[in-house]
Amino acid sequence: MRAAIYRGPGEITVEEVPKPEVESPTDAVVRITHTAVCGSDLWFYRGQSDREEGSRVGHEPMGIVEAVGEDVRSVEPGDRVFAPFVVSCGHCEFCRKGLHTSCVNGDSWGGDNGGGQGEYVRVPTADGTLVRVPDRHADDEDTLEALLPLTDVMGTGHHAAVSAGVGEGDTCIVVGDGAVGLCGVLAARRLGAERIVAMGHHEDRLELAREFGATETISARGEEAIERAIETTYGGATHVMECVGAASAMETAIEVCRPGGTVGYVGVPHGVNEDGLDLFGMFGDNITLSGGVAPVRAYAEDLMADVLQGTLDPSPIFTKTVDLDGVPEGYRAMDERDAIKVLVKP
Template structure:
């Protein structure tokens, strides 16, 4: 089969590799039809995080089940499925508590199971990981493109909103205008927020945020952005969604949060250790920090139900579409901010 392979910073190659096969009774092999390039992929692409050269990449698969192990009960060959960015068993202590990202039997997509930016993947825990799309939608392209963000960015944005405690009638601020931040806007609206302020640096993305439900936007930078967000929320919101992960965005989220409020953070941390976290100001203002890596499998069914009934559509975050050979171009486009998120359609 063919798959995208990391060859070093700035270098993604599409190569012939071994097709994954059933190795355990709990395995399933999925023929990938749709996948994506994620903003978190850019960290290793830019050389800002470690990754083994020669490893397959991608963690947002959707496709058709090709083969299942003898113990698999939830899906059959021929089923349309999607999978979160983290493989999970669904039966351990942490999965039962909705914390699938801490699964004791968990796995990633980047090892010998194929990588999700390729023609096939193997999930080591099919029953706990794969989410079946009803047959009536299995070939509905518009619906499938709306479902695909549930593999990562929509579930992650939702986790930010849930962690921040967003509810009916609330005011919140979303820090970040990438795909996760934009999905955070959708999630806050879905949870009933009355006012949603989106903060970012790109006018086109902030316009998309408005179409997703943001009532105001802030395009300023630094302290000016924090002050503007405070003005719009009459001294700061009680609910802040941090959807970037940089030290500057984390500082901004904490700074503008109203005393007694909560910051829901889901951005993959980079540079926070070096810059330090202002714990003392959080202590003084009783600001709560909640979140972490999003257990998107825990949210999959409820978000899927909304997509299928037409009340949730995160597909506009895909602003560029490529085929498998175009994956290297997809990375370049996202790295240079020419695309918010890249959709990959895999032909067989």
């Protein structure tokens, strides 16, 4: 089979690798039909986080079950499925609490199980990981493209909204106009927010935020952006969603949070440890910080129900589509901000 491989900063190749096979009774092998390039992939692509050279990449798989181990009960060959960005067993202490990203039997997609940007993956603990798409929707391309973001960015944006405590009639601020931030706008609208202020730096993305339900957008930078957000919300928002991960974004989120409010953070942290956070400011204003890596498996069925009934469609975040050979170009496009998120159809 062929799969995308990390060969060092700025270098993704597509190479022949061994096809994964069922190795244990709880495994499934899935033929990938849809996957994506994630904004978090850009950290190692840019050399800003460690990754082993020669490792397979990608963590947002959707496809058709090809084979299952003898203990697998929830899916069978021929089923259309998608999987969150981490593998989870579904029955340990943390999975039962809905914290699948802390699964004691968890795994990633970057090892010998195939990597998400390839032709096949092996799914350990298939019953706890895979989400089956109902047969009547299994071949509807528009529906499948709307479901694919549930593997990561839609579930992550939803986690930001949930962590920030967004509810009916609320005012919230979304920091970040990438795929996660845009999905955060969708999530806030879905949860009933009355005012959604989207903050970012790209007019085309902020226009999509408006289409997704943002009532106001702010494209300024630095202190000007903070001042405008505070002015727009008459003193800041009680619910703030940090969807970037950079230290500057976290600082912005804290600054625009109203005293007694909550910052729901889901951006993969970069630069925060080095630069530090103003904990005194949070302490003085009784600001709660809630969130972390999103347990998207916990949200998958609820979000899928909305996609299938036509009330949720995050697919416009895909602004470029490539085949497997085009994955290196997909990374380049996202790195240079030529695409919000790249859809891959192997």
